[in-house]
Amino acid sequence: MRITCPQCHQSERFTKLRQPYHFSFGQLVLGLLGGLIGGLFWALGQEGKFQCSQCSHIFYTHTTASRVFFALCVLVYSVVAVGICYGLWTAFVSSP
Ligand SMILES: [Zn+2]
Numbered sequence: 001m002r003i004t005c006p007q008c009h010q011s012e013r014f015t016k017l018r019q020p021y022h023f024s025f026g027q028l029v030l031g032l033l034g035g036l037i038g039g040l041f042w043a044l045g046q047e048g049k050f051q052c053s054q055c056s057h058i059f060y061t062h063t064t065a066s067r068v069f070f071a072l073c074v075l076v077y078s079v080v081a082v083g084i085c086y087g088l089w090t091a092f093v094s095s096p
Contacts, residue, residue, distance in 0.1 A: 005052040006059050013053035019046070038076035045070030 004011040045067070047060040062070070 003050060003061055003063070005055065005057055007057040008052060008055040010052065010054045015051040015053060017049040017051055017058065019049050035076075035080075038073055038080065041069045041073035041076055045073045 002011045003014055005014075044065070047062050048066060049058065049060055051058045
């Protein structure tokens with residue numbers, strides 16, 4: 001997947017910017033539910049922050065890797081969600 005500047009549409013030179021890691025309560029809950037793997041995939045699946053070397057425009061975009069990790073993250077959390085539903089269902093069914 002090519003990265004293209006949304007402002008000047010060049011796709012050659014970009015600077016990958018560091019993003020400060022924002023920790024939120026939602027992420028804590030997701031991290032606890034999905035475990036370390038889900039949390040790691042989630043962090044790697046975030047959009048990258050880039051600066052165009054031509055017009056200095058700063059923008060966010062997904063790279064191929066971030067899309068793959070985001071898909072893996074969704075998969076992990078889907079499995080966790082199904083697991084929780086199954087656990088609740090079995091607890092409900094087995095209760096007198
Ligand atoms: Zn540009």
